[in-house]
Amino acid sequence: MSKRIFLILDSIRSRENVGSIFRTADAFGISRIYLCGITPTPPHDKIFKTALGAEKNVPWEYHKQAWRLADKLVADGISLIALEQDFNSKNLSDYKPSTKKPLALIVGNEVGGVSKSLLARVDKIIEIPMRGQKESLNVAVATGIALYSFMQK
Secondary structure (H helix, E strand, O other), X not given: OOOOEEEXXXXXXXXXXXXXXXXXXXXXXXXXXXXXXXXXXOOOHHHHHHHOOHHHHOOEEEEOOHHHXXXXXXXXXXXXXXXXXXXXXXXXXXXXXXXXXXXXXXXXXXXOEOOHHHHOOOOEEEEOOOOXXXXXXXXXXXXXXHHHHHHHO
């Protein structure tokens, strides 16, 4: 991927989801994953099971407070994009990432989503339209869909 893209995992609970996101991040050439809040970190057997070694290929850092990280990334010129269902969200298919600066995609907790403190700091909120009965997708699946969409644009 020619554009620098980062991932921020905001209090993801499931180690399997974290491992799956590592594997997806490796596939898309993500620059770095930031594991924040209660998000589990390697090494852990359940992360290894789904990451299949990708946790060794994708640089990562842990940050206790995601909002502090967000402020630092913004100061470094990185655009923050949240993947979240929100009154202010735009359809993922209508979103075109800027080619002028790097971006960080924020994905949130499996139950509570992206924290309000992070949503207050983002440049855009995007969502994947849901056409079925369920209101949301698994966070690892949604991350993959969003990254694939970014690659197409």
